[in-house]
Amino acid sequence: MKKNILLQLFCLSFVVFSCSSDDDNVSVIEIPAVESAVLDIESGGSNEPNQVYIDLSTEKTTVVRRDSWELGFISTENRVVLNSSILVSAVKLDGINDIDAVSEDTSLVTPMNLKSLNLATFQSVDVSVTTVEELLVGLPIGYSMYGDPENNISFTDSSIGDLDDTAIGDIANSETDAEVYVVSLGSEIPNDPAEPGSVNHTGDHRGFYKIKVFMDNNDYVLQYAPLGENSHSQVVINKNETYNFTGFSLANGTEVDVEPNKGNWDINYTSVYSYYGSMGGMNAGLTYSDYVVHNTLNGVGVYMVLTEEPGEGEDADPVATGAPSYEDFTLDDINENKLVFNDRALIASGWRSTSNGAKSDRYYIIKDTDGNFYKLKFTALLNEQGERGYPQIVYDLL
Numbered sequence: 001m002k003k004n005i006l007l008q009l010f011c012l013s014f015v016v017f018s019c020s021s022d023d024d025n026v027s028v029i030e031i032p033a034v035e036s037a038v039l040d041i042e043s044g045g046s047n048e049p050n051q052v053y054i055d056l057s058t059e060k061t062t063v064v065r066r067d068s069w070e071l072g073f074i075s076t077e078n079r080v081v082l083n084s085s086i087l088v089s090a091v092k093l094d095g096i097n098d099i100d101a102v103s104e105d106t107s108l109v110t111p112m113n114l115k116s117l118n119l120a121t122f123q124s125v126d127v128s129v130t131t132v133e134e135l136l137v138g139l140p141i142g143y144s145m146y147g148d149p150e151n152n153i154s155f156t157d158s159s160i161g162d163l164d165d166t167a168i169g170d171i172a173n174s175e176t177d178a179e180v181y182v183v184s185l186g187s188e189i190p191n192d193p194a195e196p197g198s199v200n201h202t203g204d205h206r207g208f209y210k211i212k213v214f215m216d217n218n219d220y221v222l223q224y225a226p227l228g229e230n231s232h233s234q235v236v237i238n239k240n241e242t243y244n245f246t247g248f249s250l251a252n253g254t255e256v257d258v259e260p261n262k263g264n265w266d267i268n269y270t271s272v273y274s275y276y277g278s279m280g281g282m283n284a285g286l287t288y289s290d291y292v293v294h295n296t297l298n299g300v301g302v303y304m305v306l307t308e309e310p311g312e313g314e315d316a317d318p319v320a321t322g323a324p325s326y327e328d329f330t331l332d333d334i335n336e337n338k339l340v341f342n343d344r345a346l347i348a349s350g351w352r353s354t355s356n357g358a359k360s361d362r363y364y365i366i367k368d369t370d371g372n373f374y375k376l377k378f379t380a381l382l383n384e385q386g387e388r389g390y391p392q393i394v395y396d397l398l
Helices: 005-011 132-136
Strands: 018-021 024-027 036-040 050-055 060-065 070-072 080-082 089-092 107-118 123-131 180-183 208-216 219-226 231-236 245-249 254-256 267-279 282-294 301-306 363-367 373-382 388-397
Touching: 070 219, 070 301, 107 282, 123 132, 123 282, 219 373, 231 245, 282 388
Parallel strands: none
Antiparallel strands: 018 024, 036 388, 050 060, 050 267, 070 080, 070 245, 089 180, 107 123, 180 208, 208 219, 219 231, 245 254, 267 282, 301 363, 363 373, 373 388
């Protein structure tokens, strides 16, 4: 299934040592980039329990349970991100600094004027909340979750991965200045498989926590507790610039290895993805399956090549765009100006049709963390039994 990989492993499984009479010099053979591969992505089936990080140049994958963490502490900036793959969201309680005093009964210092989506009419409605209990109604990600895009209020991170647009905003420099956040831990991963062709990835709600985050020199200090507790735990999280972020599980109280080394992955089949955004002109909490992001925090760029467009009229045949086919695309065809480095959701779920599987009218050009150019296409969404959550990709070095 994997072209050339056995030959590469044979050729690269040794180190050449060259010695002189007065010193020992060690020469290590550089590992060439994988030239071509067919890769079955271990998403885990119709419950899509896994996030899968893929390094194209080595064909190595890293599989992580997507419910193993909730918070990510960024290494290059003072920022904290949320695990969108289990629908984590967060809201700041303005003017409230005592984490132990916060409960569902806590009154907000200032009422929050928000928007929600009326599911009966699919019209936006105004909502005013004055207590934490009222706020919790619209904190979990769903169509009717609270927000206010006109006033830049969102309880999720930016869909494109912009670190200047995170639900947990600027990190305070002291415990005194840090304000309390309430965090929705998102949704459980169900165990029951879905019907063939469908997915079942969002289960029961995982509960609410309260947190405070502040900096101690270059380290994060995290205080956290279940929302109903009157005492908290505290942990120091050190930055490690080998990685984009350090993961943390509030539910388990531990740091978690999530992403591999930031230079060792290019795309992440994150399986499930969620954010607050526009849906047919209305704003709502949205959740997608079969989702792919790329490593924008370490310089990976992507663009899509579309070979066909819909014809005019309901029953019209597709029309060729004039772009080369996947097989015919070469290094000379690359347009580097099209590469997108600042939107991690360029591939997203647009590579597949929920009714027809992987789309054959598109493929992607990727500049990886090593500067290699690849062409990549998705070739499967379903397994032979018609079950969802079994994606496959083919890619070639240009």
